[in-house]
Amino acid sequence: MIKLHGVSKSYNKGAVKAVDNLSLSVKPGEIFGFLGPNGAGKTTTIKMMVGLLQSDSGTITINGYNIEQEPLKAKSSLSYVPDNPEVYEKLTGLEYLNFLADVYRVPARIRKERMERFLQLFEMTQAVGDLIQSYSHGMRQKIVLIGALLHEPEVFILDEPMVGLDPKSAHNLKEYMREHCNQGKTVFFSTHVLEVAEKLCDRIGIIRRGQLIACGTMAELKQQAQNEGSLEKIFLELTEV
Secondary structure (H helix, E strand, O other): OEEEEEEEEEEOOOOEEEEEEEEEEEOOOOEEEEEOOOOOOHHHHHHHHOOOOOOOEEEEEEOOEEOOOOHHHHHHOEEEEOOOOOOOOOOEHHHHHHHHHHHOOOOHHHHHHHHHHHHHHOOOOOOOOOEHHHOOHHHHHHHHHHHHHOOOOOEEEEEOOOOOOOHHHHHHHHHHHHHHHHOOOEEEEEOOOHHHHHHHOOEEEEEEOOEEEEEEOHHHHHHHHOOOOOHHHHHHHHHOO
């Protein structure tokens, strides 16, 4: 579902190497956690995966489509939730959701059913008619999540999705992520909440200074790190400068 091969990205005319020859793959039916310290290259990697940034070298394939050679096909099969929910404040929540459903060509009957389901899931039914500019940070995160799920993407990519969510909504999102992958689809997400990654993810990748330094199941990470402790202990040991 997701393949990165030899992907690199530099800033400041090559002076800062944000991502350095990164290769990894994520299979159908898998929740993949992407971890790393601040500035490790997580968000840069994700932005290249969804087509917001162009890599300097390497290839990125989403659901069989090269993100640079077939961007529309690749993007139509994925959804992306950024770490900071930037939304059209002058629209109501409902107008925003209908706009996204139009972009992804979700038929009227299907979009209505899905909207009702996800609005209930994230407790946004009462607020969906309000202007987005009146929403709290958490409510904006919820409306972005709902919009991202309307076309039921094959690949669901999230950058720090739990930030700003109340405990119930965070729980419901985790439950949906597992349900999504049980249908043979893929979830790729970055997080600093290591307990969530340890409990939720099928496999985990750890990036430091733009390079993938460990990747695998919890059992495989313990073996790689020669540490039988928690993910937090493994993470701290592997990323120590």
